[in-house]
Amino acid sequence: MFDQTPIIVGLEIGTSKVCAAVGEFDPESSSLKIIGLGQACSRGVRKGEIVDPELAEEDIRAAIAQAEQMADVEVRTVVLGVTGGHLRAQNNRGVHPIVSADREITEEDVQDAIKNAKVVNLPPQDVIVHAIRQHFFVDGQGGISNPVGMLGARLEVEMHVMHGNQNRLQNAIRVVKGLQLDVEDIVFNGLASALALLTNEAKELGALVIDLGAGTTDFTLYAQGVVRHTGVIAVGGDHLSNDIAIGLRVPLSRAEQMKIEYGSALVEDECRGKTITIKNSDGTPLRTISLENLRTIMALRVEEIFQIVAQQLHEAGLLDYLRAGVFLCGGGARIPNITKVAERIFQAPAQLGRANAMSGLISALDQPEFATAIGLVKFGSFKHKANTHKPLLPTGLKGTISQLFRRF
Amino acid sequence: MNTQDKHNAVQHQTGRSARVQVRIFAIGRAGVAIAGELINQGFDPSNFVVICRDGALPTGLDAAQKVVLPAQPIQGALGWDSAEARDRIKAQLEGVNFVFVVAALGGVSSREIAPAVARLAKDAGHIVFGFVTLPFDCEGSLRQSKACAALQLLKNCADGVLCLPNQRLWKLIPENTPLHGAFKISDVLVAEAIHGLWRMLTCKGLIDVHLTELCMVIGGPHNQTAFGVADVSGQNRARKAVEKLLANPTLDSGQALRQAEAVVVGVFGGPDLAMAEVNSVVEQLTRHCPNIPVITGAAVDESLGSRLVLTVFAGRNLGRAEVAMTTQTTGSVSAPNFADASDATGLELDLIQSDQGQRRQARIIPPPPELTQDKMRELLSRQSQKGPATKIPVKLRQGQLKLEIVSKGRFDKSEPTIYKGEDLDLPTYMRRGVRLN
Numbered sequence: 001m002f003d004q005t006p007i008i009v010g011l012e013i014g015t016s017k018v019c020a021a022v023g024e025f026d027p028e029s030s031s032l033k034i035i036g037l038g039q040a041c042s043r044g045v046r047k048g049e050i051v052d053p054e055l056a057e058e059d060i061r062a063a064i065a066q067a068e069q070m071a072d073v074e075v076r077t078v079v080l081g082v083t084g085g086h087l088r089a090q091n092n093r094g095v096h097p098i099v100s101a102d103r104e105i106t107e108e109d110v111q112d113a114i115k116n117a118k119v120v121n122l123p124p125q126d127v128i129v130h131a132i133r134q135h136f137f138v139d140g141q142g143g144i145s146n147p148v149g150m151l152g153a154r155l156e157v158e159m160h161v162m163h164g165n166q167n168r169l170q171n172a173i174r175v176v177k178g179l180q181l182d183v184e185d186i187v188f189n190g191l192a193s194a195l196a197l198l199t200n201e202a203k204e205l206g207a208l209v210i211d212l213g214a215g216t217t218d219f220t221l222y223a224q225g226v227v228r229h230t231g232v233i234a235v236g237g238d239h240l241s242n243d244i245a246i247g248l249r250v251p252l253s254r255a256e257q258m259k260i261e262y263g264s265a266l267v268e269d270e271c272r273g274k275t276i277t278i279k280n281s282d283g284t285p286l287r288t289i290s291l292e293n294l295r296t297i298m299a300l301r302v303e304e305i306f307q308i309v310a311q312q313l314h315e316a317g318l319l320d321y322l323r324a325g326v327f328l329c330g331g332g333a334r335i336p337n338i339t340k341v342a343e344r345i346f347q348a349p350a351q352l353g354r355a356n357a358m359s360g361l362i363s364a365l366d367q368p369e370f371a372t373a374i375g376l377v378k379f380g381s382f383k384h385k386a387n388t389h390k391p392l393l394p395t396g397l398k399g400t401i402s403q404l405f406r407r408f
Numbered sequence: 409m410n411t412q413d414k415h416n417a418v419q420h421q422t423g424r425s426a427r428v429q430v431r432i433f434a435i436g437r438a439g440v441a442i443a444g445e446l447i448n449q450g451f452d453p454s455n456f457v458v459i460c461r462d463g464a465l466p467t468g469l470d471a472a473q474k475v476v477l478p479a480q481p482i483q484g485a486l487g488w489d490s491a492e493a494r495d496r497i498k499a500q501l502e503g504v505n506f507v508f509v510v511a512a513l514g515g516v517s518s519r520e521i522a523p524a525v526a527r528l529a530k531d532a533g534h535i536v537f538g539f540v541t542l543p544f545d546c547e548g549s550l551r552q553s554k555a556c557a558a559l560q561l562l563k564n565c566a567d568g569v570l571c572l573p574n575q576r577l578w579k580l581i582p583e584n585t586p587l588h589g590a591f592k593i594s595d596v597l598v599a600e601a602i603h604g605l606w607r608m609l610t611c612k613g614l615i616d617v618h619l620t621e622l623c624m625v626i627g628g629p630h631n632q633t634a635f636g637v638a639d640v641s642g643q644n645r646a647r648k649a650v651e652k653l654l655a656n657p658t659l660d661s662g663q664a665l666r667q668a669e670a671v672v673v674g675v676f677g678g679p680d681l682a683m684a685e686v687n688s689v690v691e692q693l694t695r696h697c698p699n700i701p702v703i704t705g706a707a708v709d710e711s712l713g714s715r716l717v718l719t720v721f722a723g724r725n726l727g728r729a730e731v732a733m734t735t736q737t738t739g740s741v742s743a744p745n746f747a748d749a750s751d752a753t754g755l756e757l758d759l760i761q762s763d764q765g766q767r768r769q770a771r772i773i774p775p776p777p778e779l780t781q782d783k784m785r786e787l788l789s790r791q792s793q794k795g796p797a798t799k800i801p802v803k804l805r806q807g808q809l810k811l812e813i814v815s816k817g818r819f820d821k822s823e824p825t826i827y828k829g830e831d832l833d834l835p836t837y838m839r840r841g842v843r844l845n
Contacts, residue, residue, distance in 0.1 A: 073529050085825055216602035234825040235832045242817040252818055293844045300836040
């Protein structure tokens with residue numbers, strides 16, 4: 001009666017575009033295939049958050065319709081990506097004493113320790129978006145990934161807890177629900193991008209994924225196979241255009257165009273003294289603008305974004321973990337020479353990320369803009385994987401989530 | 409204890425360990441204010457050398473040596489480069505073996521002169537320790553990054569640098585504290601640190617901290633040292649001292665100790681200082697930093713009477729993490745032109761991030777109760793007429809006003825993105841003061 005291969009749809013409501021990716025999950029082989037993509041220009045979003053629900057709704061509808069048409073499926077539920085300057089993350093440690101006579105750690109003890117770790121001082125109005133398990137400590141011995149069956153007196157677990165303002169998160173969910181779509185889960189965009197781009201090996205070695213969106217820059221650091229740090233800076237490609245518009249005194253649309261045509265994250269010697277001629281709509285020259293100025297404005301902004309990320313990682317003591325390097329995605333990753341700037345600031349190899357851990361539309365997998373949507377599909381597939389592994393046990397929502405966070 | 413008593417006490421100690429001859433170079437207005445603090449605490453004014461641009465000095469520093477720089481820079485940004493000024497500073501280095509350089513790196517002259525004085529002293533073969541403050545975040549990122557570059561230079565040539573980022577003081581500054589009051593707190597804390605280190609060098613007892621061990625903990629170009637001083641008296645003073653040290657918000661509930669890679673603990677007390685007290689202090693502190701070397705010093709300082717003074721330096725080597733931050737803002741920060749600072753590469757180490765690292769690490773203990781309650785009030789009222797009053801115009805010269813009237817373009821009406829006091833919606837080139845030609 002029902003299709004045995006579940007369809008998973010990742011929906012990212014970005015500042016410059018709304019993107020929906022459709023994935024087909026095969027439970028038999030546990031493989032995921034991207035079969036459709038839809039995108040539409042986004043008009044109702046600023047800095048990653050919806051500011052005009054009606055416009056946003058129209059754009060989401062257009063993107064979903066396009067994806068449905070391409071994949072030839074009907075979309076009922078989506079995995080929704082969220083971002084915004086209100087999202088905060090912290091690492092927290094939960095402790096649970098083992099009281100049983102034989103000192104053996106059971107699954108219940110693990111759940112209790114996780115429950116304790118989730119107790120963080122949240123600001124009022126905030127809810128937890130993600131609580132991601134890191135490592136366990138048994139009697140102070142660290143680096144344990146599964147303590148069930150071990151002996152010990154004191155079990156500790158480190159969790160990465162991400163939280164955000166409930167109302168702002170609800171805004172996005174409400175808009176999607178207004179389109180008669182169910183929201184299966186909400187996922188931080190930066191985490192979704194990391195899921196799409198990183199291989200297990202890179203996660204073990206330590207890798208930083210920076211998603212340079214139009215409204216926000218989301219970043220996630222994996223080390224030793226677990227999420228160690230996530231963050232959002234409400235600065236993105238829009239700021240680059242805005243800086244150019246202010247600095248060179250051109251309209252915003254023209255600034256956007258110049259950013260794409262002539263932009264660079266580095267001020268190279270060759271560009272010094274060169275000029276760009278802006279033309280009117282009828283083709284007559286209007287103004288000439290210094291290429292050096294354009295690139296200086298862009299380079300300073302890009303550098304600053306990376307510096308803030310580096311600064312936050314430095315404060316968390318994690319800069320030395322970037323052994324697999326820095327992976328860039330999002331529209332901002334297309335700025336020429338941006339990897340060189342990242343390499344200089346993070347002192348680690350930097351590259352454009354490619355979603356190569358999946359099969360499907362090759363053209364989509366190669367594009368840095370689609371990494372988040374593809375990652376959302378991948379996140380959704382974990383849930384299906386977890387369900388197919390334990391089909392008979394009524395685990396409930398909490399159980400499912402804890403399985404989800406096992407290791408991804 | 410009044411000032412005269414303290415002065416006698418300090419003289420007494422100096423006489424006891426005659427081989428330790430310290431010369432304290434107080435640079436700029438903040439340096440002068442800190443020197444004033446120290447003299448109030450009983451330091452001999454003749455040990456001080458004051459280097460500042462204008463000749464106006466507090467009366468307490470009459471006996472100090474003065475090197476007054478020309479009011480206007482002679483060449484380049486420095487005005488310091490004159491051979492005469494240099495010779496006068498070299499002359500002040502005669503006959504001493506320790507040099508303390510005290511400055512607030514937010515000031516233009518301070519951040520140029522402090523590393524150069526340290527370099528001169530180092531070249532002359534002295535042991536050099538730096539005591540500096542970094543500006544508040546609200547003083548602007550340009551000043552921050554320049555201060556950090558200067559700090560790095562100072563670290564490169566000094567044997568140890570204790571740095572207090574003023575931003576850390578927010579936790580200690582009550583809401584309605586006037587501007588000069590905030591800087592006063594910073595001055596008192598730096599004076600405490602100087603006194604603590606000085607005591608460690610001069611008060612030699614049965615358990616000494618060797619100089620090489622001290623330099624190992626607080627020295628090195630990538631080192632960040634958090635420091636704290638707790639001064640207590642009465643019953644259970646060992647426990648109270650540790651509690652006071654750890655309860656302090658600037659030590660982040662002992663977080664600085666946990667992150668440290670080596671710790672120096674100095675326990676000083678009057679003749680009644682008991683071995684059990686030393687043991688108790690070190691035991692309690694070691695619990696917070698279990699797996700790292702702790703170097704303990706303990707000595708009897710008769711002038712302390714029934715007080716117990718606990719001084720802690722927690723060093724952390726940032727190594728590559730800090731080098732990784734040797735970033736790009738060199739474009740926006742012009743490196744000062746030191747004739748003697750041969751390692752020009754040090755100038756490249758312009759570290760906005762390292763500055764942040766500093767801010768996180770260098771935690772300071774608030775002044776002891778004796779100072780905060782009785783002495784502080786007295787000192788505040790005395791100083792409010794001088795040092796701080798001269799500081800206010802410096803802070804007000806911050807060129808922020810120009811930025812405020814600039815339109816934020818499409819982000820005019822959206823919620824501002826504020827990061828460390830900066831509005832990120834404003835174009836970066838404006839905030840960094842880069843001119844477009």
